[in-house]
Amino acid sequence: MNCIFGVDIGGTKVKIGKFINDELIQKEEISTNKQNKGTYIIPEIINKINEMKTNEEIIGIGLGVPGPAVDGIVYGANNLGWGIVDIKSEIINEFPNIKVEVINDANAAALGEAKKTLKNEAKNMILVTLGTGIGGGIVINGQIFNGYNGSAGEIGHIKVEHGNKRKCTCGLYDCVECYSSAAGIEKTAREVMGKELSCKEIFDLAKNGNVEAMKVIDDAVDKLSIALASVANTINPEVILIGGGVSKAGEFLLKKIEDVFVKYAFHTVKNTKLKLASLGNDAGMYGCFYQIKGETND
Amino acid sequence: MNCIFGVDIGGTKVKIGKFINDELIQKEEISTNKQNKGTYIIPEIINKINEMKTNEEIIGIGLGVPGPAVDGIVYGANNLGWGIVDIKSEIINEFPNIKVEVINDANAAALGEAKKTLKNEAKNMILVTLGTGIGGGIVINGQIFNGYNGSAGEIGHIKVEHGNKRKCTCGLYDCVECYSSAAGIEKTAREVMGKELSCKEIFDLAKNGNVEAMKVIDDAVDKLSIALASVANTINPEVILIGGGVSKAGEFLLKKIEDVFVKYAFHTVKNTKLKLASLGNDAGMYGCFYQIKGETND
Numbered sequence: 402m403n404c405i406f407g408v409d410i411g412g413t414k415v416k417i418g419k420f421i422n423d424e425l426i427q428k429e430e431i432s433t434n435k436q437n438k439g440t441y442i443i444p445e446i447i448n449k450i451n452e453m454k455t456n457e458e459i460i461g462i463g464l465g466v467p468g469p470a471v472d473g474i475v476y477g478a479n480n481l482g483w484g485i486v487d488i489k490s491e492i493i494n495e496f497p498n499i500k501v502e503v504i505n506d507a508n509a510a511a512l513g514e515a516k517k518t519l520k521n522e523a524k525n526m527i528l529v530t531l532g533t534g535i536g537g538g539i540v541i542n543g544q545i546f547n548g549y550n551g552s553a554g555e556i557g558h559i560k561v562e563h564g565n566k567r568k569c570t571c572g573l574y575d576c577v578e579c580y581s582s583a584a585g586i587e588k589t590a591r592e593v594m595g596k597e598l599s600c601k602e603i604f605d606l607a608k609n610g611n612v613e614a615m616k617v618i619d620d621a622v623d624k625l626s627i628a629l630a631s632v633a634n635t636i637n638p639e640v641i642l643i644g645g646g647v648s649k650a651g652e653f654l655l656k657k658i659e660d661v662f663v664k665y666a667f668h669t670v671k672n673t674k675l676k677l678a679s680l681g682n683d684a685g686m687y688g689c690f691y692q693i694k695g696e697t698n699d
Numbered sequence: 700m701n702c703i704f705g706v707d708i709g710g711t712k713v714k715i716g717k718f719i720n721d722e723l724i725q726k727e728e729i730s731t732n733k734q735n736k737g738t739y740i741i742p743e744i745i746n747k748i749n750e751m752k753t754n755e756e757i758i759g760i761g762l763g764v765p766g767p768a769v770d771g772i773v774y775g776a777n778n779l780g781w782g783i784v785d786i787k788s789e790i791i792n793e794f795p796n797i798k799v800e801v802i803n804d805a806n807a808a809a810l811g812e813a814k815k816t817l818k819n820e821a822k823n824m825i826l827v828t829l830g831t832g833i834g835g836g837i838v839i840n841g842q843i844f845n846g847y848n849g850s851a852g853e854i855g856h857i858k859v860e861h862g863n864k865r866k867c868t869c870g871l872y873d874c875v876e877c878y879s880s881a882a883g884i885e886k887t888a889r890e891v892m893g894k895e896l897s898c899k900e901i902f903d904l905a906k907n908g909n910v911e912a913m914k915v916i917d918d919a920v921d922k923l924s925i926a927l928a929s930v931a932n933t934i935n936p937e938v939i940l941i942g943g944g945v946s947k948a949g950e951f952l953l954k955k956i957e958d959v960f961v962k963y964a965f966h967t968v969k970n971t972k973l974k975l976a977s978l979g980n981d982a983g984m985y986g987c988f989y990q991i992k993g994e995t996n997d
Contacts, residue, residue, distance in 0.1 A: 416849075469967075481814070489822070489996075524847065525847055537933075539933075539934075541839070541844075544841075546934075546937025547935075547972070548823060548934055548936065548968075549822065549823055549935050549936060550935065550967065550968075550970075551935070551938040551967075551969050552932075552935040552965070552967035553933065553934050553935040554933065554935075555932045555933075555935070555958060555965045555967060555968070556932060556933055558932050558965040559928075559929045559932055559933070560925050560928065560929065560963055562861065563856075563860065563861050571965060571966065572966070573963065573965070627858050628929075630857075630858065631857045631858065631926075631929045631933070632929075632933050634853045634854060634856050634857055635837075635849075635851065635852065635853075635854055635857070635929070635930050635933050636837075636844075636846055636851050636852070636933060636934060637845070637846025637847050637849070637850040637851040637852075638846065639847040639848060640709060644840060665858055665871065667850070667853045667856040667869060667871070668869065669767075669848065669849075669850035669853060670846075670850050672848075673847070
């Protein structure tokens with residue numbers, strides 16, 4: 402029995418999935434131990450994997466990290482307290498002779514959704530993650546597309562408004578993240594409705610016909626659609642998947658994006674399929690699994 | 700001696716290049732004969748190739764067309780009067796047992812610039828063509844990137860302004876093409892300077908310190924930089940090449956784009972290299988040549 406571990410290392414939790422013959426059969430979470438510049442994180446992952454493994458042969462461990470990664474080395478992950486860390490060597494030291502892959506977490510999620518949700522049928526796709534911020538990951542021909550220095554898919558920072566109306570956490574102005582992320586939607590609600598509401602509360606009000614809440618959502622969808630049209634005009638993907646916490650608004654949100662996207666997309670890409678992601682917080686684990694599988698079996 | 704022909708079929712002219720051992724040794728132009736739904740175009744190209752060839756062995760003919768092309772078939776090229784035309788079969792009929800490749804002209808130009816101007820050293824690049832309109836072609840890992848239905852690189856239709864200020868020929872509003880193409884720059888000059896000036900005249904005035912002309916150019920550069928930043932945030936190319944007639948403004952234009960691009964690009968892609976394309980109207984011929992060469996030698 403071939404056993405692969407997919408490990409999604411986040412700023413607060415590490416999610417560890419055990420895959421046997423392509424099935425996720427067990428998942429565990431541990432807190433991300435950021436003490437001492439995050440030096441305990443990998444040892445604690447190794448301990449947990451040793452607990453989870455029984456007598457199967459481990460053929461590989463894939464790890465997703467919140468930062469750029471090349472050839473097993475992470476080049477800075479602020480959320481973990483990491484500078485440049487060679488995590489592949491740390492893993493190989495404990496588990497010699499297995500495959501180890503280290504990839505960016507947004508790319509891992511995109512690969513997971515491309516392979517599992519889309520069944521590897523879309524040649525080119527992009528996953529847009531609408532969370533506190535907005536991230537993205539691109540898969541081309543079934544493989545993660547990194548770009549020149551691992552920054553492909555940073556679509557949260559596409560400019561969608563003018564006049565320096567909102568400053569983004571990145572330092573730029575009027576990025577789509579300022580308007581269509583959970584934080585952006587909550588900010589618009591404060592402006593339009595004069596109230597402190599959670600993104601979920603705003604969607605619930607809109608779904609129940611509240612006119613002001615609908616206006617807030619429509620603004621977020623309008624700005625998001627401008628960014629998605631830019632992306633579609635550039636890379637002409639077969640599918641754009643919408644994921645992240647905000648996408649829990651489901652078909653209500655998807656339908657709105659579909660309606661507005663075609664208003665901004667060039668005629669040759671209006672037929673881009675828009676779909677909801679399906680793996681939720683497990684997407685990264687799945688992607689790490691598929692990254693190992695792709696390296697060993699394809 | 701291996702002989703390859705690169706043929707760039709445009710709406711007014713067809714440019715035919717003869718390449719021997721990687722060198723362009725002869726180029727000829729014929730008028731594009733659009734009579735009778737463009738049915739004479741391919742026969743006339745064949746005649747010209749027969750004139751140009753001496754006793755070398757032709758190993759391939761690459762053709763660039765102003766429309767989408769898949770597997771040697773062109774799916775509509777309005778500028779030529781073409782509907783769906785199987786030009787590969789027409790060529791093979793006259794020259795059996797050679798390689799024939801049919802590619803989109805914007806992609807052909809990008810491949811030509813990537814291989815010749817950048818010496819195939821940039822893993823990922825995009826060519827932005829600033830002409831009457833704005834086009835683009837993407838090269839990833841030394842190969843043309845088509846996207847799902849051949850529409851990747853349609854970056855002229857990225858939205859860069861708000862309020863439906865200008866309607867684009869494509870039917871959308873406020874595409875970068877409305878502002879930063881030659882036609883867009885001339886339109887801005889009419890608005891700002893109240894005069895009918897050519898794009899070249901506007902650049903010449905700006906270079907000589909005319910304040911109003913400088914304002915016109917600065918606006919075009921600002922909008923273009925917003926679009927290029929969107930592209931860079933999405934695909935993180937190593938190099939963005941600036942080509943097309945407007946790029947004849949040279950270093951004056953390039954310097955301005957470099958200054959403004961970093962204002963809009965996400966921090967991880969601010970180091971994207973911006974360069975001038977160098978092949979001018981020969982880029983398409985070169986790309987068609989390299990497309991054959993890539994298929995036969997690589």
